[in-house]
Structures are given as C-alpha cells and as structure tokens.
Amino acid sequence: MPVNAGYDYFAAQKKYQEAKTLDEKIRALEELIRVSPGHKGAENVLAQLKTKLSKLKSQRVSAKKKSGGRVTTVPKTGAAQVCIVGFANSGKSELLKALTGIGEPSPTPYSTKSPRVGMMLYEDVQIQIVEIPSSMQPEFLSIAHNSELVVFLYDAAKPEDVERLMETAEREDLKNVLWVANVISAKKAVGFAVNASTGENVDELKRAVWHRLRLVRIYTKVAGKPAETRPMTLPKGCTVRDVARDVHKDFLKNFKFARVWGSAKFPGAQVGLDHIVKDKDTIEIHVS
Ligand SMILES: Nc1nc2c(ncn2[C@@H]2O[C@H](COP(=O)(O)OP(=O)(O)O)[C@@H](O)[C@H]2O)c(=O)[nH]1
Ligand SMILES: [Mg+2]
Incomplete structure (x- = not known):
C-alpha cells in the first residue's frame, strides 16, 4: 500500500x-x-x-x-451480461428463449451462426443474455471473456461433453461460471439441471444467475417523494459513497448524510458515506 x-x-x-x-x-x-x-x-x-x-x-x-484479430463484441445493456456457452444441440437457443423470449432453437447443429441476444427479467432487474455459436471460435469466446458470468450448458445425456467443456473453461480461464445440465433426453442429471423446453427449473436458474452476479439493487429517492421504481445495481459490498458517486459526482462532493430504509438500524435512519448498502435498500441522499 x-x-x-x-x-x-x-x-x-x-x-x-x-x-x-x-x-x-x-x-x-x-x-x-x-x-x-x-x-x-x-x-x-x-x-x-x-x-x-x-x-x-x-x-x-x-x-x-x-481470433485472427477479429473480436465480436455485444454492447452491454441492463445490469450485467451473461454468456451461454455449449456444444451444438445442447439447447442454448432453447434456453435463451426460455430466459428471454428470444431465440430460434433448431435440430440442425450449428444453426446459430452469430451471437444472439435477449433480455431476461429477474424480478425488477434486466439482465442481458447472449448465446454464442457452438463453434466457440475465439472471436465469439471473447464475448464470454467480457461478460460478467458464463453459463456452461451441456446435454445431461452426454457426460463426455462436460469433460470437453471443462477443458474449454480451464483453457480460457473463465472465472465466474455456472454449470447447467439441460435435460433433453436424459432421465436425470448430476448437478444443477433445467429443461429448457418445458421451462422446468428455469426460474431457479434465473435466481442462481442473479446471485452469482453478486449485485445489489438500490432504489434512490428524493426527500418527500416516493422512491424510484427502477433500481440501480451496484456490486455487493458497496457503500453509500459508491451510490452517491454513481448518481452524480456532485452528490459525493456535497454529501451531508443519507437516509436508508432496509439495511439501516431503523427505517429512514441517517448514515454516512461508509455505510454498506444491502440489496433492496432505499436511499435518500442529502446534500448541502
Ligand atoms: N426435449 C427437449 N428438447 C430440447 C431441449 N433443449 C433443446 N431441445 C431441442 O434440441 C434441439 C437443439 O436445441 P438448440 O437450442 O437449437 O441447441 P443449440 O445448438 O445449443 O442452440 C432443438 O430441436 C431443440 O428444440 C430440452 O430441454 N428438451
Ligand atoms: Mg443455438
């Protein structure tokens, strides 16, 4: 230091x-x-x-x-970007569709030729989901490197795919990953499993994605007015200082105190810049 x-x-x-x-x-x-x-x-x-x-x-x-100099990027929107990676016909498009309503599943392998993007709603948070082509070319894997979380999807009936996929995960050194089995023809699966076409466990997956992103939702409000209905999202462990800075840099410069509903000792208690905020806190920042 x-x-x-x-x-x-x-x-x-x-x-x-x-x-x-x-x-x-x-x-x-x-x-x-x-x-x-x-x-x-x-x-x-x-x-x-x-x-x-x-x-x-x-x-x-x-x-x-x-990647031969080519890097495909998907502009980030929403609270975070999550990338679905897996082999052909593991059900990536089907899962994208189950999570976001967008996606064109097809029995023909390698039918998704370019990244497909949808927006998933988890409670009141929008999270961007990107399916990359099964070819996993480096130019597409660059999307996985740039996203906040990678979902490795595999067909539960093909355990050999898990091993190959693990090799990819290790080689690429992807940090924040979630392993998901898709129950296509298998009777049961080891580990966390969804059925992308019936929607079984898809809500649980949404929750798991949210938890793995390690974010908190903050509803800001102005004194005497109701709180914003749309939250801002910040990394877990952040403080009132981070919230104030995100709202506007002048809020931090002229900060007097904040009132917090949720993580404070009592609803609306005054806190300082170092107060650690929690998911779903409502925060009213007072400036001089
Ligand atoms: N029964 C069943 N079929 C599935 C499931 N997921 C995908 N499929 C089918 O498997 C085929 C390949 O799926 P797709 O999502 O296109 O795979 P991708 O290549 O990984 O994008 C399609 O015909 C899907 O309808 C599932 O959970 N259950
Ligand atoms: Mg596909």
Missing part, C-alpha cells in the same frame, strides 16, 4: 479487485496507476502495477491474435 494513498486510490484498488473481465481489469489498473501517489515511497508499488498492466495488455493482444 503506497504511503499517503488517498481515497481515490482505495476506490480504484477496490474497482480493480472487483474487475472480472480482462478489459475491465486493464481499465481499472490504468485508473489505479493514474491516481497512485507520485512520491518516492510509492515508486515500488507503481512499478509493480505497471508490470501487471503490461502483462494484461499482452494477454489481450494474444487473445486477439488467436
């Missing part, structure tokens, strides 16, 4: 620790380097950070090379 590191440094450090994708990590590390104290005592730490940054950048270059 650099001597005399300021608040910005710790905030950037937290962002870096929470970054999941390569691009997010690079962005967070650049920010961390930018806000690092420039004095002598901090030189070593700064050098370490710079080495780490160049390593991550070369990882990104080699990922791009593997």
